[in-house]
Amino acid sequence: MLQKLRSSPALRRALKAALSLLFVIALAVVAVVLERHGGTTEPDSSGPPPPSGPAQPAGSASEITALLAKLKVADELPMTGYSRDRFPHWDTNKPDHGFGDTFAPYSRCDTRTVVLLRDATGPAKLDPASCKFNLGKDAGWRDQYGVMDKKTNALKPYKWTTDSSGLDIDHIVALAEAWRSGASKWDDDTRRNIANDALNLVISDPTANRSKGDQDPSSYLPPGNFRCAYIGHYIQVKVKYGLNVDTKEQTALRTAVQDCITKGGFT
Numbered sequence: 001m002l003q004k005l006r007s008s009p010a011l012r013r014a015l016k017a018a019l020s021l022l023f024v025i026a027l028a029v030v031a032v033v034l035e036r037h038g039g040t041t042e043p044d045s046s047g048p049p050p051p052s053g054p055a056q057p058a059g060s061a062s063e064i065t066a067l068l069a070k071l072k073v074a075d076e077l078p079m080t081g082y083s084r085d086r087f088p089h090w091d092t093n094k095p096d097h098g099f100g101d102t103f104a105p106y107s108r109c110d111t112r113t114v115v116l117l118r119d120a121t122g123p124a125k126l127d128p129a130s131c132k133f134n135l136g137k138d139a140g141w142r143d144q145y146g147v148m149d150k151k152t153n154a155l156k157p158y159k160w161t162t163d164s165s166g167l168d169i170d171h172i173v174a175l176a177e178a179w180r181s182g183a184s185k186w187d188d189d190t191r192r193n194i195a196n197d198a199l200n201l202v203i204s205d206p207t208a209n210r211s212k213g214d215q216d217p218s219s220y221l222p223p224g225n226f227r228c229a230y231i232g233h234y235i236q237v238k239v240k241y242g243l244n245v246d247t248k249e250q251t252a253l254r255t256a257v258q259d260c261i262t263k264g265g266f267t
Helices: 002-007 009-037 061-070 101-106 111-118 175-180 188-196 206-212 227-240 247-263
Strands: 124-126 133-135 168-171 201-204
Touching (some): 061 247, 175 188
């Protein structure tokens, strides 16, 4: 049989085709496994352990409570005329955007990039001239919001990635929410400020960000350990820019603030 195979070009071609087919099938199986379990370029739940607290903590309980009392209650305005283009971003890192002296050397970089540097985990370096990242060992980004598993009603592992393009930079007070709360009456410079304000920006896994959309705290709060910081930042931004809250939003914020105080969630 072996001698016959060696002397038959047709049989040799058939064997070669069969081996090629088996190789293609093996590659397909590997691709399916990677897709199901997460390849090296997709965000996953690996990396260093999630921190016990948020990357951007909120103020103290007394500060947040005092700011909560300052919020003006009013009905939401219509979305007439709204466009994200009315909130120019991403701007270059200017002092007015509130990133502070630590990030002043990165004035040539846009605010999205500076947020990525601020919220990175591990030794992440940013070239102030090219605005390109150099990630050291165990460096990358961890989602701050968290996502609930609809089947188990439990918090999924926080997504981890070393690919900054796979992250969203979320506006804690969504731009559409700002529009409904008074920003429709602002000039473009003020809308530019809120869209690039360090206080209003945080990294987020796209899935978590889509879960939030443009909702206010009456219908969405992050399910993970960023919840109290999120509430604190949300109130701070609304007070800073004189934005209104509606009655449902006010009630939700009062409940959330009290819950965070009880659990020691503020600094």
